[in-house]
Amino acid sequence: xxxxANLWLGFSVALQPASLFFCFIGxxxxxxxxxxxxxxxxxxxxxxxxxxxxLTPVNAIIMxxxxxxxxxxxxSTTSIxxxxxxxxxxxxxxxxxxxxxxxxxxxPALGIAAFGSFIAGTVAIVGMMLIAPPLARMAxxxxxxxxxxxxxxxxTLVTFLAxxxxxxxxxxxxxxxxxxxxxxxxxxxSTRFTMDIAELTDGIGMVPVIMGLFGVxxxxxxxxxxxxxxxxETKIKHIMPTLQDWKDSIFPIIRGSVIGFxxxxxxxxxxxxxxxxxxxxxxxxxxxPETFGExxxxxxxxxxxxxxxxxxxxxxxxxxxxxxPNATMAIMFGALMMYGLHPGPLLLKExxxxxxxxxxxxxxGNLMLLVLNLPLIGLWVKILKVPYPIxxxxxxxxxxxxxxxxxxxxxxxxxxxxxxxxGYMLKKFDYEAAPLILSLVLGPRLESSLRRSLLMQQGDxxxxxxxxxxxxxxxxxxxxxxxxxxxxxxxxxxTVAEETPT
Amino acid sequence: MMNNEQISxxxxxxxxxxxxxxxxxYGIGGIRSPGTGFLPFLTGVAICVLASTVFITGTRxxxxxxxxxxxxxxxxxxxxxxxxxxxxxxxxxxxPVGFIPSTALLVGFLLRVxxxxxxxxxLLGAILTSLVTYLVFQVWLGTQLPAGLLGF
Numbered sequence: 001x002x003x004x005a006n007l008w009l010g011f012s013v014a015l016q017p018a019s020l021f022f023c024f025i026g027x028x029x030x031x032x033x034x035x036x037x038x039x040x041x042x043x044x045x046x047x048x049x050x051x052x053x054x055l056t057p058v059n060a061i062i063m064x065x066x067x068x069x070x071x072x073x074x075x076s077t078t079s080i081x082x083x084x085x086x087x088x089x090x091x092x093x094x095x096x097x098x099x100x101x102x103x104x105x106x107x108p109a110l111g112i113a114a115f116g117s118f119i120a121g122t123v124a125i126v127g128m129m130l131i132a133p134p135l136a137r138m139a140x141x142x143x144x145x146x147x148x149x150x151x152x153x154x155x156t157l158v159t160f161l162a163x164x165x166x167x168x169x170x171x172x173x174x175x176x177x178x179x180x181x182x183x184x185x186x187x188x189x190s191t192r193f194t195m196d197i198a199e200l201t202d203g204i205g206m207v208p209v210i211m212g213l214f215g216v217x218x219x220x221x222x223x224x225x226x227x228x229x230x231x232x233e234t235k236i237k238h239i240m241p242t243l244q245d246w247k248d249s250i251f252p253i254i255r256g257s258v259i260g261f262x263x264x265x266x267x268x269x270x271x272x273x274x275x276x277x278x279x280x281x282x283x284x285x286x287x288x289p290e291t292f293g294e295x296x297x298x299x300x301x302x303x304x305x306x307x308x309x310x311x312x313x314x315x316x317x318x319x320x321x322x323x324x325p326n327a328t329m330a331i332m333f334g335a336l337m338m339y340g341l342h343p344g345p346l347l348l349k350e351x352x353x354x355x356x357x358x359x360x361x362x363x364x365g366n367l368m369l370l371v372l373n374l375p376l377i378g379l380w381v382k383i384l385k386v387p388y389p390i391x392x393x394x395x396x397x398x399x400x401x402x403x404x405x406x407x408x409x410x411x412x413x414x415x416x417x418x419x420x421x422x423g424y425m426l427k428k429f430d431y432e433a434a435p436l437i438l439s440l441v442l443g444p445r446l447e448s449s450l451r452r453s454l455l456m457q458q459g460d461x462x463x464x465x466x467x468x469x470x471x472x473x474x475x476x477x478x479x480x481x482x483x484x485x486x487x488x489x490x491x492x493x494x495t496v497a498e499e500t501p502t
Numbered sequence: 503m504m505n506n507e508q509i510s511x512x513x514x515x516x517x518x519x520x521x522x523x524x525x526x527x528y529g530i531g532g533i534r535s536p537g538t539g540f541l542p543f544l545t546g547v548a549i550c551v552l553a554s555t556v557f558i559t560g561t562r563x564x565x566x567x568x569x570x571x572x573x574x575x576x577x578x579x580x581x582x583x584x585x586x587x588x589x590x591x592x593x594x595x596x597x598p599v600g601f602i603p604s605t606a607l608l609v610g611f612l613l614r615v616x617x618x619x620x621x622x623x624x625l626l627g628a629i630l631t632s633l634v635t636y637l638v639f640q641v642w643l644g645t646q647l648p649a650g651l652l653g654f
Contacts, residue, residue: 459534
């Protein structure tokens with residue numbers, strides 16, 4: 001009964017004309033971002049963040065969420081037609097999707113990717129509806145020690161499968177923590193490391209850092225390489241999958257949905273890891289594993305479904321625990337804070353309209369995406385043909401506007417340029433930027449939780465171990481840190497990390 | 503010569519040391535009542551320790567024969583460098599010159615220099631990008647863009 005009342009509330013919010021409009025704008029921008037290589041959902045959301053301040057928080061978050069899951073849909077188009085993933089989570093779709101396109105089956109590949117994504121998105125929304133409320137109720141019992149251990153555990157999980165090794169990823173997390181310390185000390189009211197720059201008093205802005213590390217750095221990296229790319233010239237026909245295609249794909253879609261959902265809930269999980277897991281599972285259970293990589297439809301259906309289920313599920317830790325599990329959710333966390341909402345267990349209690357409105361809007365957004373992706377595929381292919389040398393100045397200008405409009409300050413633009421250079425160099429030396437962003441966002445909360453815990457117990461560190469939930473999180477974090485020391489596991493982790501693009 | 507991991511970790515170690523020392527004047531406090539410099543100090547220590555582990559990993563790989571690889575070899579590094587310099591100049595002229603003229607200059611420069619386009623594309627790209635972004639962000643979304651001397 002409670003779920004029905006919640007759903008009713010959600011529909012009453014999401015079906016408002018303004019909500020529908022911003023949901024549509026969100027998924028449209030998301031598909032565009034997913035289609036265009038070189039501009040991911042992270043940069044797109046941070047770019048639009050300042051512009052959304054004029055909207056109501058519910059409409060703003062509905063639109064930003066639409067960009068995120070819309071990008072997951074759009075990303076498959078470039079993977080299938082160009083062999084270039086529009087965004088990182090679509091990498092695995094290149095393997096069989098592009099092969100299907102080469103064999104004249106681009107239509108069914110695109111079709112099953114869209115239908116699979118729709119089904120998985122729906123499954124994940126139902127899962128989210130069932131899991132989020134009890135999880136939020138449980139998290140209400142969390143005090144500063146539990147939050148400290150949870151954030152620590154989350155950051156360790158994020159670094160576990162990072163490219164370049166766990167040591168480098170933890171190093172990035174530590175750098176992010178330091179950046180999070182810049183500005184006002186929330187407990188004492190004094191400022192730190194601001195170098196007398198007024199803009200740094202409120203802390204280093206998340207948007208310029210993200211725009212720099214993900215937007216500008218990506219452009220710089222693309223510029224140093226040859227900018228030629230060709231769209232696979234084929235007539236896209238028979239977008240509707242045949243009965244045989246459905247028979248081959250339905251179980252991969254179901255398995256992908258379940259895998260994606262559970263991996264998405266984990267910090268550091270998200271789309272990328274879920275697609276790799278789904279692909280591996282499909283290959284393992286297939287009677288013809290030799291067809292994988294040669295254009296097997298299961299290799300598209302499973303990962304694409306997993307990808308979308310995961311992208312929906314990543315909202316669960318953000319909205320119920322206040323812990324963003326990946327870089328995109330870190331921006332959503334910042335967005336909610338900017339709108340005066342505090343992501344965490346109280347969000348569901350204090351703003352049920354936002355929570356349930358968002359869930360239902362995701363369902364509606366999934367329907368819109370189906371309509372956008374299938375009949376408009378020709379339009380997306382045309383957009384793909386815009387040459388990168390013409391596109392990149394536009395991306396840079398967007399980054400500048402996004403950073404500048406935050407405080408109407410050139411200093412924010414300079415910070416963005418600095419982090420653009422830093423991000424470019426980090427890539428050169430194989431360091432991942434995602435752990436840095438996550439700890440930058442979570443740093444202030446980690447610090448206040450740590451200091452409050454220590455003040456509560458007058459410096460007794462055992463508080464983190466004597467409280468059971470905190471102890472469990474800490475034990476998981478310690479296991480994750482020492483697990484790669486076991487040679488067999490280290491080898492496995494390295495293999496997955498090497499195969500995983502950033 | 504040290505390899506890439508050793509060099510990058512040595513730089514991080516130096517940064518960690520700097521953070522560690524610069525957090526001291528803020529007051530670290532004690533474990534009973536942590537001060538303003540407490541977490542920055544801890545992150546400085548963490549960066550140093552983690553940089554050391556990366557350095558050790560780098561040393562091990564060097565013994566296995568992993569040498570310094572120039573990350574700028576075989577790429578057109580002058581293009582990102584030019585774009586970065588142009589962006590920096592743009593940031594400095596943005597306020598005095600205004601959004602539309604400075605954006606048109608930047609886009610025109612990037613289109614002409616990075617991967618040279620025809621003058622028609624350069625002109626159209628520069629004018630359209632600056633005008634359309636101005637209309638979308640300033641007029642439609644209400645973002646405050648720098649007005650400059652000419653007022654736009």
